[in-house]
Amino acid sequence: MQQPIGIFDSGVGGTSIWREIQNLLPNESTIYLADSKNAPYGAKSEEEILRLSIKNTELLLQKECKLIVVACNTATTNAIDHLRAHYKVPFIGIEPAIKPAALQTKTKNVGILATKGTLSSSLFNSTSKMFAEGITVHEQEGTGLVELIEAGKLNSSITKDLLKKYLDPMLERDIDCLVLGCTHYPYLIPLLREILPTQINIIDSGAAVARQTKTILERNHMDAQTSPTNFHKFYSNLNLDILSSMVEGPAVQVEFLDF
Template sequence: MTKPIGFFDSGVGGTSIWKEVHQLLPSEDTIYLADSANAPYGARSKEEILRLSIKNTEILLKHDCKLIVVACNTATTNAIAYLRVNYQVPFIGIEPAIKPAALQTNTKKVGILATKGTLSSSLFFGTSKMFAAGIEVLEQEGTGLVELIEAGKVNSDETKELLKTYLQPMLDEGIDHLVLGCTHYPYLIPVLRQIVPNTVVIIDSGEAVARQTKAILEQNGLLASLRPSQHTFFSNAEFTVLEQLVGGGNTTVKFLQF
């Protein structure tokens, strides 16, 4: 099946998911849509997030995508139910990995760093209620982090100081797992490792999403045969950072105004 897998996010963050999918499924063509002009989604209303998710989905469908990965926690928690009902292709969503953190914690205290849009969603509430009974979940909005990552300032002093401000109260409470509830945040792991002790396990959703993507493609008979793959990345804003994250090899980065 030579049709591409589609991805969309509010910017460059979902490339952390794209990398995991590409590593597991190297023969699959991909199209990635970075809606950076509207980043971050986390501070937007549910109605705005749904509208943007519909727009992104329809662009990817025009490119004949056979499956769409909603590579954004906020868009998943606020829009994926609608997308699955109203479009025919399979959708893979991104949810904060509360379940593994809750199962593995020894201190019974888990931290989650996420956007307001994810933390305030009914889907996140339901997941936490289902899997984190008896576990104290310490939530922290990562206000400002997406903007810094989009600007290529992952290793800046500003980013480090902001992370320290967000993480220290969780560390003082004794968390032993930190869940990254935004696909931008895996790019912060090297910086996070400078702040949190080695006893704190950092969890993101990328590998699990890749496995689920493969499973759904197999179930629907959509897997590509062994072949060289092509990857196209579209952005509606400055794409220097996007190119830095995914450029090289047989990757083509294009600018698309949408």
């Protein structure tokens, strides 16, 4: 099927997921919605997160997307069950990678940096209970980080100082794995490498999400066999500069859309 894969996030963070999908599935076309006007989702109520997720889903369906990737941990944990129950297309969600962290840790102490909306969700709590038995999970809300990334302040001293503030208490608790529980956060990995001891594993969900997307497309015979006219369209309802800088490449179009 040559119809595009739809992807949405509360801003530019989900482009980290898009990149993994595009690398693994080069024949596929994609449409990406950056709802930067409403970023971050993590501080919003469950009802508001659901409303925004429905809005994004219906816009992607209008654009004939065959599968939708909810490239936002907060939207996944608060809305994906509703989306799967009410729409016919497959949905791929994103959850913090607690399971691989629990399998890799030797100190039995794992850190997770995520938004309030993710950490307080029932899906996150049930996942943690399922996979983290015997493991201590040290949770930290990454308040302010999404806003800094959306503002293009990725490598600023403000961002680095805020990360240090969040990471120091976890380092004192002897973590050896840090789970990135927001799709914006992989863009912080260069800074994290500067701050964290070399033995600490940084774990995000991007590659696993791409593999799951590939599996679901093939299982449902929905994958694109060739790519003669594939495209990558990105829409943002706010400033295009940051988004444009993150998705440069062939067949990429970045446009403003008031949604």
